[in-house]
Amino acid sequence: MNHLVLALISSDNPLPIPAPIGLLEILIVLTFILHIIFVNFTISLTAGAVGLEITGMMKKNSLFDKMAQICSFHASIHKSIAVVLGVGPLLIVSVLYTQYFYSSTILIGKAWMSLLILLIAAFLLLYIYKFTWVKFQTKKLLHLSIGLLAMLILFFVPLIFIVNVTSMLYPDRWGEANGFFESLFYYPQIWQRYLHFMLASLATGGFYMFVYFAYLKRKQKKLEQHEQALKLFGAKVGFWITITQLVTGFLLLFSFNTNIRMLYLGEDLLLTSLLIISIVLTVILCMLLYAAGYKDSANSFLASILVFMFVIGIMGWMRHELREAYLSPYLDEHPRTEERLESTLE
Amino acid sequence: MNFPSVDYTWFGNGTVIALIAIIHVIISHGVAIGTSVLVVSTEYRAMKRKNEALDQVAKTMLKWVLIITTTMGAMTGVGIWFSTTVIQPDSISSLLRIFFWAWVVEWGAFISEVIILIVYYYTWDKWKEGERKRKHIMLGVALSIASWVTMVIITGVLAAKLTPGRWIDTFSFWNAFLNPTYFPSLGFRMFLAIMLAISLVSFFIRWRIKDKALRTEVFRVFAFWGAIALPLTFITGLWYLWAIPTEAYNMIVWSTGMSEVIFKSLNILGFSILLIFLVWLVKSPKNVPWMLSIAVMFSSIGFIGEFEVVRESVRKPYIIYNYMYANGMLAKDEEELKKEGYLANATWAKEKEVTDNNMVEAGRDVFVGQCITCHTIDGWRDTRALATRMKGWDKEAIMSFIPNMHYAQVAMPPFMGTEEEIEALATYIVTELENDKEVTQK
Structure with missing residues (x-):
């Protein structure tokens, strides 16, 4: 294990981690899932708004414009929730993986700090995009470019996060790392993760629109034409993109180090089971979304929510186990401060 | 570090x-x-x-x-x-x-x-x-x-x-x-x-x-x-x-x-x-x-x-x-680092000890580790820029100042490191100040 000696890992902070490690592991998985779902909504609903607005402009059909407006309204709400929900997992990852997460963050420090400017800009643009929807009906191109700019920023931002959480898994490569842009092509997994994440975002947004309007319809309301259209469109988007995820998931799996990949392919019972269950559930979800989108089946509503939650839950869990698998040799070598200091103070 | x-x-x-x-x-x-x-x-x-x-x-x-x-x-x-x-x-x-x-x-x-x-x-x-x-x-x-x-x-x-x-x-x-x-x-x-x-x-x-x-x-x-x-x-x-x-x-x-x-x-x-x-x-x-x-x-x-x-x-x-x-150093580590040296304990320092050949590089590592949180070489805030604060100082002056700076300036933490590291830091600062002067004069 020669590379462990070379890795630039310092001793953990002398103050003890303030909660049992197992509890924090459960919390980080749960809080991260909550956060990332709203991030998914924000990205995909922004993309949906822009895409539908373009379609409306090209087909000169106000139906698409109304659908787009709904997407933009929901996007600007969910972005606020996404940000505030992100505080929890950021807090826990900082406490639990101090020796890794701080270094991987500082190595792309300026890109990390640029998130502030990028996200403030994107969020303000989202508000302008939403609040000027009616006012700018005669200045469509200007209005569209506002949404497009917000979307491009939101498509770029995940790369910064992905570089950070990926580089944190490769401490022995930190010594040669050189800033954010080079890191994009320096660490393995980055682009596979990006693809898998972006497609998951788009699918989740489609699923959200389906669930939202299916819920309204069940509650009492008769859906208007554009609402019904958005519901079916959402289910179809969810269906097609989730199908491609069966492929991109494997691309990601094959970007892992061989020893880690093999854990998912038979060597570790838990991880292998999780992978198989996730594939089975994804196939079931696709069937439900197909029924919802193409047959307008009302039965698939509750079942699809349930399966969706299981899929997301298992994905989040596997993601955590992946990090643990990569870091376990380093954690053995550079243990965390778990003991309380009281005894040494006496 | x-x-x-x-x-x-x-x-x-x-x-x-x-x-x-x-x-x-x-x-x-x-x-x-x-x-x-x-x-x-x-x-x-x-x-x-x-x-x-x-x-x-x-x-x-x-x-x-x-x-x-x-x-x-x-x-x-x-x-x-x-x-x-x-x-x-x-x-x-x-x-x-x-x-x-x-x-x-x-x-x-x-x-x-x-x-x-x-x-x-x-x-x-x-x-x-x-x-x-x-x-x-x-x-x-x-x-x-x-x-x-x-x-x-x-x-x-x-x-x-x-x-x-x-x-x-x-x-x-x-x-x-x-x-x-x-x-x-x-x-x-x-x-x-x-x-x-x-x-x-x-x-x-x-x-x-x-x-x-x-x-x-x-x-x-x-x-x-x-x-x-x-x-x-x-x-x-x-x-x-x-x-x-x-x-x-x-x-x-x-x-x-x-x-x-x-x-x-x-x-x-x-x-x-x-x-x-x-x-x-x-x-x-x-x-x-x-x-x-x-x-x-x-x-x-x-x-x-x-x-x-x-x-x-x-x-x-x-x-x-x-x-x-303020620079992240623990108060309790002062004595230990004065004996063992700062660089030897700094995970991310490129230079682990001071030699005759690496004075500037080692000094830079010390500067980044203990000074950079507040100070710049020639940034826009004069009170934080060494180009202003140490204008005209030579290496010896800086070397005699560093071990006592926390007495002279209440806001300064004590320096934590060996005599050799003080010399390296002083060498680095003087070199940077010289470079800065040349750039300004050009």
Whole structure:
């Protein structure tokens, strides 16, 4: 294990981690899932708004414009929730993986700090995009470019996060790392993760629109034409993109180090089971979304929510186990401060 | 150097943190907390007086609270954390471990705040009449309380950095949280938040609302809160000053970079503007001069900026009093590092020991590890730039200064390292100063 000696890992902070490690592991998985779902909504609903607005402009059909407006309204709400929900997992990852997460963050420090400017800009643009929807009906191109700019920023931002959480898994490569842009092509997994994440975002947004309007319809309301259209469109988007995820998931799996990949392919019972269950559930979800989108089946509503939650839950869990698998040799070598200091103070 | 480092060469690492923090404090105190109180009070008055136009003013104010807090407010809040992670990782990682559960509770308050804010705004025109309006106003009250709770929690963390009190001995969470300046600083911040909100919003009310009767109605709400908040800001401010350590108290004027006369004059002027403005609001809300509304806005921003700069500076040389220095070095490590050497213990230092051939490189590692949090070589802030502070110094002068600098300058932490490392650092600084001089001369 020669590379462990070379890795630039310092001793953990002398103050003890303030909660049992197992509890924090459960919390980080749960809080991260909550956060990332709203991030998914924000990205995909922004993309949906822009895409539908373009379609409306090209087909000169106000139906698409109304659908787009709904997407933009929901996007600007969910972005606020996404940000505030992100505080929890950021807090826990900082406490639990101090020796890794701080270094991987500082190595792309300026890109990390640029998130502030990028996200403030994107969020303000989202508000302008939403609040000027009616006012700018005669200045469509200007209005569209506002949404497009917000979307491009939101498509770029995940790369910064992905570089950070990926580089944190490769401490022995930190010594040669050189800033954010080079890191994009320096660490393995980055682009596979990006693809898998972006497609998951788009699918989740489609699923959200389906669930939202299916819920309204069940509650009492008769859906208007554009609402019904958005519901079916959402289910179809969810269906097609989730199908491609069966492929991109494997691309990601094959970007892992061989020893880690093999854990998912038979060597570790838990991880292998999780992978198989996730594939089975994804196939079931696709069937439900197909029924919802193409047959307008009302039965698939509750079942699809349930399966969706299981899929997301298992994905989040596997993601955590992946990090643990990569870091376990380093954690053995550079243990965390778990003991309380009281005894040494006496 | 437990971690890698980032160098904002010209701007200065400390300035990056300060800039983000000041913007955040203005928004979190003035907009999220203070303006929420003004919004719901205005909405209540509008309901009582059946004044639809006043109701719409409250809604417009809330729209801006929503836009500003969920963009700049939220992101600069996360930004303080981002910037300290990048620039002061040892300090923020310690604070997170001490106050982890406080932050978890704070997170809960944040989530409530954002969700209530969203519901409050988007139900404004739906919950309009009778019992529904009353419920809507209760949402506004809930928003004010949730915003205030975030302050109740974060103040524990911020106050503990200056006065950790018995935590140093007990390492107990509650000793750290309920530290000696907790209550005075909480009181001070909450009344200051209302004063700040009044000062920030008044200008826009004066500017945007043409109808004098309507403007008067809004200013009556502001006057009510101002009459409560201004005297209490003053009293809690005095209590706060009385509670901080004498060493810190003595550094207040110094930390602003002003002379005593200018410091006193500016503060008296700023306070007088606030007072005159408030009297005007109470006596003659119809005719508030717009110049005064601008002056009061700048005074209050000045005050909050000054407060943040002072609070961050008077803690020096510490970042967590008596525990960790401003550059992230632990007070307890001083003797050990003087014996063993700093570089040998710095994970990310490229040079692990000083030799005749690596003086400049090793010196740079020491500089990055112990100086860069506050200092630049030739950044824009003269007081932090060594090109200004050490102009004309030679290597020997620097070498004899470093071991004693913490006696000469109360804000400086002691140097932690061997004699050879002092020499390397001096060599690096002299080399950089020479380079800087050449560049300037060209």
